[in-house]
Amino acid sequence: MEDVKLMKGNEALAEAAIRAGADAYFGYPITPQSEVIEYLMLERPEHRTGMVVLQAESELAAINMVYGAAGAGKRAMTSSSSPGISLKLEGISYIAGSELPCLIVNVQRGGPGLGTIQPAQADYFQAVKGGGHGDYRLLVLAPSTVQEMADFVSLGFDLAFKYRNPVMILSDGAIGQMMEKVYLPDQIERLTDEQIVEKYGSWATTGKKNRERNIITSLDLKPERHEKHNIHLQEKYKKIEENEVRFETIQCDDADYIIVAFGSGARISQKVVELGRKKGIKIGLLRPITLWPFPKDIINKLADQAIGFMSVEMNAGQMIEDVELSVKGKAPVSHYGRMGGMIPTPSEVLEAVEKDIANIKKLQEV
């Protein structure tokens, strides 16, 4: 029987974490994502699956607890919102450098600084360009529905372990707080300690039984060796770019104008496509599901048919840089965004699209 529920995005993600066979969640309260840890504490997964849930003293502590548990081969995760993610960046860099698999959830709010508790997408750069120090990448998944909040947990863990790389779910306050129907996944059994030794014993610190000791570290004082490690990381990132690009196209087939938008921005833009088409404007929507790796090729291909692109984001214009890099000058790219927790309405986006199309046509006539 299908397990269908009406849930908040944050709660769906928390329930999905239990069902994904997660071993540990370490978190610290921050609006608008506190429902994740609240749900877990209420649900007592230690009785359901043996999953550990711990409220840490800070985001710093939480991400480092994730580091410890992930280094021991367990499925560990944390969640926070923008200012909290900034605090976690040190740990995230260590996790990336040490090649540990884990899941980090950012339910974004407006910044900079303490900003606001309203939804925003202003942490795009932080998520996809590294964020912390050093050359590293997170695999970034951008859910646009409550269903995807649930689905991306298991997917995120699978990708994290496949590549021994941290995965981020980059959500926002709107998707975290909204309630929608969600089909909950089946329960995945947690791995036993023996299974962990079998699968990850080559690197995880599970106790050095029948093998040499394992070391989890991001330090190497020899530059020759450390460069090799960096080259290895870059090769891994290249493999991820080749294999893990995910996106959704909505009415792109006959479109001559493309909106690129993710998460909440994509929900709004879907309505823009609908409204535009009612007016006879053939708009299509390209929704990156992975923000890194970015769906460059499809965007470049769409640039052969579209007269223009618009990157619709709840920020001052961040993803637009990746759209431009993908379009490679084949077509003009503009941006429409709201900031500080404001959510654009479909009609204001459509107005911007119409203006942009008019501008492009005027330039084409010249």
Added chain:
Amino acid sequence: MAKVIGAVVIDTEACKGCDICVHACPTDVLKLNDQVNGKGYNPAYPANHAACTGCKICALVCPDMCITVYQYKPDKVA
């Protein structure tokens, strides 16, 4: 009663010549060598080995774990 006697083996290449064992030894067995080792340190050596009782004090304070200590209890004269 037979007196307990001891001996030390010092890993000369691991020794950093910190001098702590020399000062710790209660029977003044150890000294630093005038000759340097491969790393350029003056390693400790048992200059007065016959005085060693195998008490382990040198090994207990050696930060580099260079010293192995042996003890021998000669049989009572039959």
Added chain:
Amino acid sequence: MTTSVITPEEIIKKGTVVFKKTELMTNNTLSYCPGCGHGVAHRLVMEVIEEMGIGEETIGVAPVGCSVLAYDFMNVDMQQAAHGRAPAVATGIKRVYPEKYVFTYQGDGDLAAIGTSETIHACNRGENIVIIFINNGIYGMTGGQMAPTTLAGMKSSTSPYGRSIPTMGYPIKMTELVAHLPGVAYATRQAVHEAKYVRKAKKAIQKAFENQRDLKGTSIVEIVSNCNSGWKMTPVDANKWLEENMLPYFPLGDIKK
């Protein structure tokens, strides 16, 4: 008397080994300065783990500081933690492997400055881990800067005229501080610069690991140590200075047991 004629070579051949390096220390040359107490502290931790027979079920956490490379020397599974975060990393490991032994090995800058929050809260939760805390009153690795434990009037590269209490605050007694927390089962301060202290320190470390075995909560073993390079003294003089200056302010013994 036959004893006087037996040669050291014969003693080595006929006698028994009464002291040798534990196999839980690797053969890598320690990266510490000559005479540094870290080596003895490393050895004691590894000897206890070996004697308790728990080497295959122990996971250690190395800090940032001089002992950042502790994993090169300690022959057990190890994780290197970000500066100050070792107790959080240890918490993460211990929570998912409650039956394994987890310890952190941290210096004073790591544990008592940048990691104060992680230390206090791991202790307050009574995390069932062992914290080994090396206090040498200085930041050794970065070149002898003032530490939270630097004594009043003590010179360092960032207190070149001596630590001024009105502007730089007091040296912090972290072990006393956490001893107040109900989650802490055992808090003790030891030293390793003389054999008599080394013996006591080992017993303390053993007790700490036994506490973990017996699910008693957090055990913290502070070891007052030297930093002859940072203090700009010979190792022997540094140990004397430690005895005369560090120990009056950081007295040895059990603070909570």
